[in-house]
Amino acid sequence: MSERLRIDPAHLIDASAALLGRLREHPPLVQCITNSVVTNFTANALLAIGAAPAMVDIREESGLFAGIAGGLLVNLGTPAEEQRDAAREAVAAASVAGTPWVLDPVAIGALPVRTALAHELVASRPTAIRGNASEIIALAGAGAGGRGVDAADSTDAAADAATSLALAHGSVVAVSGPVDLITDGRRTARIANGDALLTRVTGGGCALVAVTAAFLGASRDAGAAADGSTDAALLADPFVATVAATVVYTIAAELAASRSAGPGSFAVAFLDALATVAPADVLDRANVTVTDAAASAIASAITEPTTATAGA
Amino acid sequence: MSERLRIDPAHLIDASAALLGRLREHPPLVQCITNSVVTNFTANALLAIGAAPAMVDIREESGLFAGIAGGLLVNLGTPAEEQRDAAREAVAAASVAGTPWVLDPVAIGALPVRTALAHELVASRPTAIRGNASEIIALAGAGAGGRGVDAADSTDAAADAATSLALAHGSVVAVSGPVDLITDGRRTARIANGDALLTRVTGGGCALVAVTAAFLGASRDAGAAADGSTDAALLADPFVATVAATVVYTIAAELAASRSAGPGSFAVAFLDALATVAPADVLDRANVTVTDAAASAIASAITEPTTATAGA
Amino acid sequence: MSERLRIDPAHLIDASAALLGRLREHPPLVQCITNSVVTNFTANALLAIGAAPAMVDIREESGLFAGIAGGLLVNLGTPAEEQRDAAREAVAAASVAGTPWVLDPVAIGALPVRTALAHELVASRPTAIRGNASEIIALAGAGAGGRGVDAADSTDAAADAATSLALAHGSVVAVSGPVDLITDGRRTARIANGDALLTRVTGGGCALVAVTAAFLGASRDAGAAADGSTDAALLADPFVATVAATVVYTIAAELAASRSAGPGSFAVAFLDALATVAPADVLDRANVTVTDAAASAIASAITEPTTATAGA
Known part of the structure; x- marks a missing residue:
């Protein structure tokens, strides 16, 4: 691993605060193809953070829209037939246009339709993938998957699967749990912010994935405006954007929990x-550590056929 | 009617409190096939009470999931084509696996697609059926149905239809209204808890049906763990579970109404x-009476062809 | 323009208050065919104002229901295939039955499926059309449309397009913005109530269109009960009902904003x-001006082929 890949937690936190400010100055247009349970909460979360949501999830429109969106979310929670086709269209168009996109492989493993679609879509190299430990293990091909949206496995149990998946598809992989784990296959961040009440609200996890798409959109804009400095490169890094989304979102949960009487x-x-x-809340409260990704997972990835495209 | 069927209201209330505790200790996984208006509120109500919701409502997945779920809700509020197929799959699988399931025949009567589907599904003998008076009368074949989700008929006007329906299909039948009426065709409970604000929130009725599926799941678990005692048999009785869900839900509505400024x-x-x-709230506030089901309805049911399968 | 068409703002405000009272006394049944993001909020807004919502949006049911509904909303936000057919059925039946209906052409312009459907449906002469400036311009055939649900054009920039559209299809046309503009092609009202927080909640605009359908239903009832007086004619006028819905809704937003800490x-x-x-709030707070529609737009409409059916 080259030295330039190392990131200090303090730099990650500074960049998270900066990306939050940038997102609010230039609201990214976030296309959501998501499940019928969380559409409303997801759109409200995006509006609240400062982004512009658009649910465009039908055939012959989703691809067109993905070409102009700032970021794309594909959530497989209720993948009816027309939505599956729309997801394929959107992912293909996002790949061509360079639109950052995030895959949320809800409840894959035991359920065949979404599992097959997740494996099909992941081959198009999502910018980021976010799931609970069971889902990430299932997507990496190393487990049988979850029983819905619960995580039967702990976050750290999915660390190797996350690293393998990241290297295989050039994606940032986030594993949701009490401590969120985020890796690009080289570096792994752990974020210990948040509140258990997030798990008592439907969409608490799904909306974070949409917000991740928003931060990836802001990050891409930052990249386009980059002046070649180290700081600009940091803001344009999808690993940094995924950490930033998680830090901001889970800190907001902490602030909210202190004012709540229930879900x-x-x-x-x-x-x-x-x-x-505010950016100041991020600087005050972020609880982030960074390590190298597990060497074992990297070694394993390098010797497995699925890594033919890894290392990008 | 045999003596053993009689239940004292005090025993029903004790059992309701006990099932609430049991549900929270062992959260049932509740599969929801429901309408697009109330998915979010339904999932949040299930999470709040302590259950684990999962909306699995597409072809080739819903049957698989119904086989492993603790309870299943089938709500016909917005029965698009793919969801209708998913409902058929899920009900068939629930029947094979013994998964308790609840039918919510929203707005049947005047609207042909959902009416036909409700009559088709009810033949698979739902564990419970819940609707307003118009819907229950329509499902029993004795009326023209409602004008949407409103109840044009009073709860007691549907008492005979509810009893007939219960005997014809071996189901517990619940009629929603200012006083909820619940019958298994032998015993009828009336529950006078609740608040009119529940009718000013969309999903206020639909989410109760989902919560009923959760209590039926907890009840089945109680049955599996039964020690042969009278109390254990009570907890495992679907009539008791349906009453328990209603009592807990409507008491929560009373507690909430006292802290509300509007819908x-x-x-x-x-x-x-x-x-x-809490179980203590149930013991303090439950307003339940129990009677034998109307003799006239039972007599009528026994002489009608639709009761060929009754008495199970 | 004939003298009788002129309406004093004070009369409009009085009529708005009266229609609010009437709606609550005789709750109209409002059929909603709307997008998956806002179904819940829309139904709750209708229940809150005092109407009875019903989401009937599948084939072979939507037309039947439109024949008995008091008002119909057709929102094109997520027009999946089955919903598009249901919209066509419902509009055809509403036209036959005289059910007032409102078209919300969400995000038309750049997206081909909904744009084609909007142009097809508008030919059936909606009672009212509501959109942001970009959408109204696109529907009038004079622009390329918006980038989702944002308004890239200002309300007044769409004044001519709104007038043309109103005259071409005999519709009341409402353009949403910081100041709402409403015209029937002869008279134009501008309403300066509301709060920017409405744009931070998903469905804030869509639910207003549903509430407009509710007021049109109340207005039709008022017309049926009319005694021939000037006041009765005012309540039965779709232009007045559309203004009333907007005034009531945006005043409620002002009242809410003063009690809010965020979206x-x-x-x-x-x-x-x-x-x-309350009606008294309407009388106290309504900020309405009325002008003749732009003469240029009327002149242009009269000389263009699309106005062959105008003047109704």
């Missing part, structure tokens, strides 16, 4: 907090 | 109350 | 405010 009032306070969480 | 704040306070309503 | 708590307070906003 109903938490959901309301959380949307308020997403709208008001 | 918006009520919906929020209600989710908070579902998360905090 | 999450605003959405909750807004539903509470819709349930409590």
